[in-house]
Amino acid sequence: xxxxxxxxxxxxxxxxxxxxxxxxxxxxxxxxxxxxxxxxxxxxxxxxxxxxxxxxxxxxxxxxxxxxxxxxxxxxxxxxxxxxxxxxxxxxxxxxxxxxxxxxxxxxxxxx
Amino acid sequence: xxxxxxxxxxxxxxxxxxxxxxxxxxxxxxxxxxxxxxxxxxxxxxxxxxxxxxxxxxxxxxxxxxxxxxxxxxxxxxxxxxxxxxxxxxxxxxxxxxxxxxxxxxxxxxxx
Numbered sequence: 001x002x003x004x005x006x007x008x009x010x011x012x013x014x015x016x017x018x019x020x021x022x023x024x025x026x027x028x029x030x031x032x033x034x035x036x037x038x039x040x041x042x043x044x045x046x047x048x049x050x051x052x053x054x055x056x057x058x059x060x061x062x063x064x065x066x067x068x069x070x071x072x073x074x075x076x077x078x079x080x081x082x083x084x085x086x087x088x089x090x091x092x093x094x095x096x097x098x099x100x101x102x103x104x105x106x107x108x109x110x111x112x
Numbered sequence: 113x114x115x116x117x118x119x120x121x122x123x124x125x126x127x128x129x130x131x132x133x134x135x136x137x138x139x140x141x142x143x144x145x146x147x148x149x150x151x152x153x154x155x156x157x158x159x160x161x162x163x164x165x166x167x168x169x170x171x172x173x174x175x176x177x178x179x180x181x182x183x184x185x186x187x188x189x190x191x192x193x194x195x196x197x198x199x200x201x202x203x204x205x206x207x208x209x210x211x212x213x214x215x216x217x218x219x220x221x222x223x224x
Contacts, residue, residue: 004154034212034213036215042218043116043118043203043215043217043218044155044203044205044215045215046212046213046214049211049212089154089155091154091155096167096168098143098145098157098160098167098168099145099157099160099168099170100145100147100155100157100213101157102154102155102156103154104152104153104154105154
């Protein structure tokens with residue numbers, strides 16, 4: 001059974017800092033890994049998807065990497081802004097490629 | 113492309129009542145998923161459909177839960193004889209095969 005862990009659970013940084021969020025998974029037989037953003041009381045917004053054959057994906061100030069052999073993914077956020085404050089969730093697509101297994105998220109606060 | 117929509121957005125019910133939620137996926141997506149999210153946790157998979165066929169169900173989906181996707185379009189999730197433990201955010205997502213899953217805004221259920 002796939003288990004996904006995210007560290008840290010919460011993070012507070014001043015505006016402008018670069019930061020890294022970590023995600024680890026136990027089953028390396030994944031189809032892909034997705035990073036999502038969730039604002040309080042809202043649904044999930046997809047940020048990046050990395051296919052199992054890829055090493056990284058970039059979108060604007062966001063860069064996600066994937067190392068299947070070590071069971072790790074990282075989300076790098078450059079030049080953080082207060083609008084980046086949210087919970088960030090990673091999720092892996094495994095098994096019959098039917099479901100995402102989520103971590104518990106990292107709650108990020110970017111202060112002025 | 114209007115995104116995934118869910119109705120209602122909020123539902124408050126008394127213990128023992130039945131409730132039904134609706135999800136309208138992105139029109140060209142043949143896969144539809146239901147997840148449940150409780151406070152401070154990542155979403156947990158409940159079930160998924162490929163077209164009108166329900167192909168996988170989680171053990172979380174007790175016999176009080178039933179989901180349908182008639183004609184492979186919208187989907188409904190019904191909970192019978194609700195319990196306080198059913199209080200959660202119910203999220204719907206859709207995708208094309210193993211591509212990005214796009215989530216709706218969710219239905220927040222409160223069982224009194």
